[in-house]
Amino acid sequence: MAPPLSTLSNLPPDQVTASANASPHHRHYPTLVRSSTLPTLIPRSHRSDPSHLSPEDAFVSASPPRRPGLFDGGNGSGSEMGTRRMRPKDTSRSRSRRRKRFQKLLWVKQSYPDNYTDQATFLENLQRNPRVQPYDFWPLVADSTTIVQHVCSVIIFIVCFVGIFQERVSPVSVVGWGSFGTFLGWLLWDWWVGQEPQGNFDGVPRIREFRPPRRQDSEAGLPTPNPGTPSVSNTPALISAASSSTNLFQEHQNHHHQQQSQRPPLVGQDSSNGTSLSIPGHSHSRSVSSIHSVTSQTSGGATPRTAFGTEGYRDGAPWPVPPSKWGRTQLRLRAFKSAILIYFTLLGLSPILKSLTRSTSSDSIWAMSFWLLAINIFFFDYSGSWVGVHKFPVASLSTNAALMASTVLASRLPSTGQVFSLTLFSIEVFGLFPVFRRYARHRSWRYHVVLTVLLVMSASGGVGMILGCEADQWKNGLIGTVVGCLISALAMGGCSWWLIGLQKYKNEIYGPWDPARPIIISRRHWDDD
């Protein structure tokens, strides 16, 4: 039985609610409180649970977070409320001896007025910040390295452009070192992929990629069995996957069309290529084709996607997969082939790119590339989730913005060789490097940290070199490195600390009025609510 209300009224308000929560209620229905997660034995009067509010919190400090000082004079919730708000409870104390207990029920005829507010049960199911998990400092700093890496690679790209533009650096050395790095990365990647358990090469994880992109409507809902077609449409999928450059060079014309109609361009090629191609080569084609596919976007019907997706979903096992050893050699060959193809395509395109924006003034180009790179940084996919080797981070807006920025920047350069170098370098930096970074982080934390440090140092050193005069650029570079490392360390630590400090303003309110989240077992793909 609840303690008598007369003793309750002597307690501070939140303890009143707390003890009232602890007391058993005579209710006609089981409540939806988090009682299952709460400890059952709660000390009566010493509990002050921040997740429960008393009625006066409703108009004193709850609702969207506000500072307490702003409340005086507003809504009549000033300081005089303190005395008045306890009033109704005093009257109810005298009433409660002769009246039945107040129940939060509508069908009972109760002897209380309609605007009666029961101190014990009012807002009892309210929870504050129930799902908040506090941040720790070092994990936050560790997570921020992803952002630092990306910002640094963008800075390196800009530094290289400025170097080429001011003719301090020869474009051949930029692209040479870039390609050398890419090759090293590809070797490392290939080695890592070789170490991966074989399971990743047969159909099981691949199923994921053939799932249709998540749709809210029923289209992705229940896959309809479609027994006739799988063997038909699985094979072309593999063919298209095999020729990653299909999309560029219009071989397999009809199939290309099918692929494009299945998804928005970048994503579609991604999913198809991801099945059997080695990654660097594939990403080449992806990156390049994404430039062009912006223009050649075909709006496809939804029907082939659904059919395709469901088949992939259904029969994952009988994929016609080549044996993995043989497959890997083939993969390498294909990667090599597509790399060469891209190389020559760019070589052919460079004269066109060179004169692309001749009629535009340089100021517009600087502003435009600034915004495009800002878009690239802000829309980049920083999430560290790694689903599988063949699943690529897709941030199409980000990648396309970066490639467009590099295109317009390259068009400022005077010679074809410079244009070619910068474009190829941008593809390496924005197309392939993010994939490698993500995979490196997935594989080994040590590589990740080393990569971060290297990136920070080279980016800041490069900035120092560019800003200083040409005479003593190595000294400037050294100063830039030191300053850059300091700044990035301060920024990472400071931002993490700031974010942790901001957590105290978090005030989420949950209650029975929030739409419930249905838990549906039989359909696992339910997370778009």
Added chain:
Amino acid sequence: MAPTYNIAMVSDFFFPQPGGVESHIYQLSSKLMDRGHKVIIITHAYDGRTGVRYLTNGLKVYHVPFLVIYRSTTFPTVFSFFPMFRNIVLRERIDIVHGHASLSNLCHEAILHARTMGLRTVFTDHSLFGFADAASILTNKLLKFSLSDVDHVICVSHTCKENTVLRASLDPLMVSVIPNAVVAENFKPYRNPGEIPKETFGQDPCPARPLGPHDTITIVVISRLFYNKGTDLLTAAIPRILENHPNTRFIIAGSGPKAIDLEQMIEQNVLQDRVEMLGPIRHEEVRDVMVRGHIYLHPSLTEAFGTVIVEAASCGLYVVCTQVGGIPEVLPSHMTVFAKPEEDDLVVATGKAIAALRANKVRTELFHEQVKSMYSWTNVAIRTERVYNGISGAISEAEFYGYDASDPATWSATRGRSGVQSFALIDRLKRYYGCGIWAGKLFCMCVIVDYLIFLVLELWFPRDKIDICPDWPRKTVDERREPGVR
């Protein structure tokens, strides 16, 4: 003799559009008129409904021409409604402006203008809102604006009251809980074997009572098939329920974007002979569908009151519903089986309900009379009348708010010394100023502009030039027939 008022109900939502708010306004208005008040309804113009219309008993409806933007909500132009509103209010000599539904822009504007004109205002909230998403935050800010200066708020359930108090930062004492009701005569159970319904829903015309162990139990679902009505839960649960219980079938009425999911489910599991989808039905047909079944399943994810489960219980159906929002407050436990909003729990709860019905443990034939005694619109009207009495001073402040008015410590800026909210502009501005750092100042400017418009209107269209509308003959209240509830 109890005081009578001239009341204007303002809402964007009214007939010919169907819905819960609409019928609430209509039923409440007609019951208030039965009690001797004069009620008019102000709404926006619908297709084919413009100008002034009279409904039953001389219930007058003003269809104000307004631009409708989204789901029959008018375009929010804070001030443009004022001239016409003032004209209507003066013409009809309105004392109390009663707005309905928090998504109704017309209602919020009317409350603002009514306070500027010195009228008493009441707001009824029919829905629940979260606090997390952007749309809710915006709506809540606007609600706070409108409810900063309102005399009283009515909510349809205790959960709704808590929600409204939090959303608009109200004093809980100025929020009353008055539930919806049902017209029990329209929802009678299927008792008379001679009664042949106009259309035949379902396969067997008459559910046999008492149920044998092998009789078919029909589960009825009537809801709009939207996400927040829990159609996904329903889609997931139906095959499992039908699998577990051989002699059961479903009748689903309603339409919406999730209907295709249900149809797919039916086709995939080959349940065409056990699940019948009726499509959209009119409100008058709801009872005819309900009496075909034994169990009413309500899988909604959020619900402020849930009138439909009261209607189902009134038809003598055993109710299985999710325990969300205000639903647990609505019906006694012997009429309902509650489930968590989870597929498993819904299946288990439905199984329990089927077992209880098969064991003849549930006296569903008594439900109608019980519901009839629980919910009636007359009762709602009496309780609303008490709110009107309280805000207009007919009931003393001490009685209405439950504290001693003579104590100076209880005086607040919310209410003036007379026990009612002060109309002085400076007091109103104080209340609006507390809405937020920027919003408070913005709202104050809106109120000042509103006041200036009011002064201009007084000069431009003087009060004595506006015709007074003759009243419809009022009914006299028979106090013996309807003793006060409290």
